[in-house]
Amino acid sequence: MGARELIVLGTASQVPTRTRAHQAAVLRWDREVVLFDPGEGTQRQLTLAGVSAGSITRICITHLHGDHCLGLPSVLQRIALDGRGQPVDLYFPAAGQPYVDRLRHASAAADGPEVREHPVSSDGVVDTWPGLTLSARALDHRVPTYGWRLQEPDGRRVVRDRLDAVGLSGPDVGRLLQDGEVTVDGRRVLASEVTEPRRGQSFALVMDTRRCSAAVELCRDADLAVCESTYLRTEADLAERYAHLTAADAAGIAVEAGVRRLVLTHYSARHPDEQVFAAEARELFPDVTAARDLDRIEVPPRR
Incomplete structure (x- = not known):
């Protein structure tokens, strides 16, 4: 079995900072390399992280706000430059199809890899491949947004x-x-x-959303769950207004869902120290990592 780890590429929310690139992350899961939410600057972050764009097998986009997708054109171009011959599967909310069309043809670059599109318009299983299932659930944001879950079958x-x-x-x-x-x-x-029975490992990613039942179900018993935590509890009014989570909200989801390890990301630029998010979340949930750009976080070993 190969490595199973999360490689954090960017942790900013809408506005990147000197130390935080726009949101993006790679999940290595055996032979699969899944890129989530390639925000602006993802191509460079892949280089800094030592991840070959040509190794990416699948790309999942939660929603089509720019900080979660503007890196898609350059990533696809880089995959082509790296000479990847295999198709790349692209998953995204079906309502965002017009934006995906424009992103895929945003420049006069040479033809990229074959992209197999999977527009998602309802909850449930989106795709399966050997040893893994990808599922989606609609979240509560200002535009159509889906969270993602990868599940290994029990054995x-x-x-x-x-x-x-x-x-x-x-x-x-x-x-x-x-x-x-x-x-x-x-x-x-x-x-x-x-x-004896062995529970399959699972991973969940919850980006821009208010706290909702779908976020809890995505994270149900997940070994590793990534949740946005744009704001702190003292900014709950902003979180509600812009349909985001606080660090306490993310921790509450982890507690209710029975998560093993929680990773926080997508921080407001008003807080330069991400440890304030970790401190708030740990009041409710013990195993919390406040991610920083280029962190590598292992999926916890099997129970």
């Missing part, structure tokens, strides 16, 4: 003591896992006898 793990008890080892273990049963010294051994 089973081998219990060493049970293997020893039935005298199973070596190639027989592989055959058991493949076929579901194997015969050892004349005795039929079922996979269920020497394994």
Whole structure:
């Protein structure tokens, strides 16, 4: 199994700062490299992070506000320059189709990679590929916005003591896992006898939204959840007016959803120190990381 980690490219909200690029993040998940919300400057941030644009397999856009999508043209152009021959899957709110059309043809650049568009207009499973499912839920923002969830299917793990008890080892273990049963010294051994359930890992990303039930469901039991936290509790009126979360809101979602690790991002430029967001969130939820540009955050190991 390959690495499973979040690479934070940008943590600003509408206005980038000297230390924060516009919102963007990459999730490495085994063979998949998923880019979320390529805001302005994402191509440069990929370079600084040491992530090849040509390695990107999928791009998910939560909504078509500029700080979440203006980097798309340059990223697609860079993928072409890097010589990637495989298609790139692009997921976005269907209502944003006119903006996506313009972004994809924003300059006189050479043809980019083949882009397979997946406009989303309802909640539920959006796509599946080996070992992973992508789902979306509509959030409560000022324009059509979807949060994203990646879910690995549940499986089973081998219990060493049970293997020893039935005298199973070596190639027989592989055959058991493949076929579901194997015969050892004349005795039929079922996979269920020497394994136990293993919950699949999951990742959720919640960007611009008020607190809503959809955000909680996206994050339900997630191993790693990324939530915008544009404001602090003292700015709750601004959060409501502009349809955003406070750090306390993000932590409340994590508590209600049973999240394992919470990552905060998308900070208002009025707060240069992101640790004020972490401090507020930790009053409600212990495992909080206030992301900084170019941070790398591991998906927690299996339970």
